[in-house]
Amino acid sequence: MIQKGLTFYQTKNRFFHSLAWLFVMQSTTSSSIGLNRGPSGRAIAQPMDVDLLEALYQHTSLERVSSAQYLAMSLWFLERELRGFSSFFKKESLSEQEHGFNFAKYIIARGQNVILDEVTKPKQQWQSVEELVTLSFQMEADVTSSVQQLYSMAERSNDTRTTVFLDPVVDEQIRSEDEMAYILGKVKFANRDPSALLLIDNELNIDINN
Numbered sequence: 001m002i003q004k005g006l007t008f009y010q011t012k013n014r015f016f017h018s019l020a021w022l023f024v025m026q027s028t029t030s031s032s033i034g035l036n037r038g039p040s041g042r043a044i045a046q047p048m049d050v051d052l053l054e055a056l057y058q059h060t061s062l063e064r065v066s067s068a069q070y071l072a073m074s075l076w077f078l079e080r081e082l083r084g085f086s087s088f089f090k091k092e093s094l095s096e097q098e099h100g101f102n103f104a105k106y107i108i109a110r111g112q113n114v115i116l117d118e119v120t121k122p123k124q125q126w127q128s129v130e131e132l133v134t135l136s137f138q139m140e141a142d143v144t145s146s147v148q149q150l151y152s153m154a155e156r157s158n159d160t161r162t163t164v165f166l167d168p169v170v171d172e173q174i175r176s177e178d179e180m181a182y183i184l185g186k187v188k189f190a191n192r193d194p195s196a197l198l199l200i201d202n203e204l205n206i207d208i209n210n
């Protein structure tokens, strides 16, 4: 009811104020209805397929396992005075750790909690540099297969957000496989000759303290 004594402008202001309040209430109520929230209460724009989420957890583990494996390789070289190889694998170990973190960050961005698995004990003994680098190449190929699997699952569940997230990961994997194949090719060519291996070590000699 309009109170007596109010000016025309005061009445008009009250009317618009009430209208705005009604609008805010309505939009708050309608946005609360049907809003998906994750286990931590985070808002979810698109719910994630359960199998895809499980596969993302497994892939995050794979990156962490690769990081531990590359660390073990870096130490193996350090024990044998091959600092160039050692620094190369240390850098690989750190980048796998970063990849694992990026996957975990993405899972959180999608409103989910991150479940971390145990990191298995890395292999620490090799008979030759070639055997070690062969394993590295195989590890990169396995990671790429896992990413391809994630990609197909994301496509099947129409999860474009995940395919877009994975695009640069596929790109980086192609580069990593190429790099590892190059090193493996050179190591094979060296054929266990110490002076040839020292030349490769020199090429890979990135500052170990970085």
Ligand SMILES: [Fe+2]
Residues within 6 Å of the ligand: 063, 066, 095, 096, 099, 143
């Ligand atoms: Fe990786």
Ligand SMILES: [Fe+2]
Residues within 6 Å of the ligand: 096, 140, 143, 176
């Ligand atoms: Fe990698």
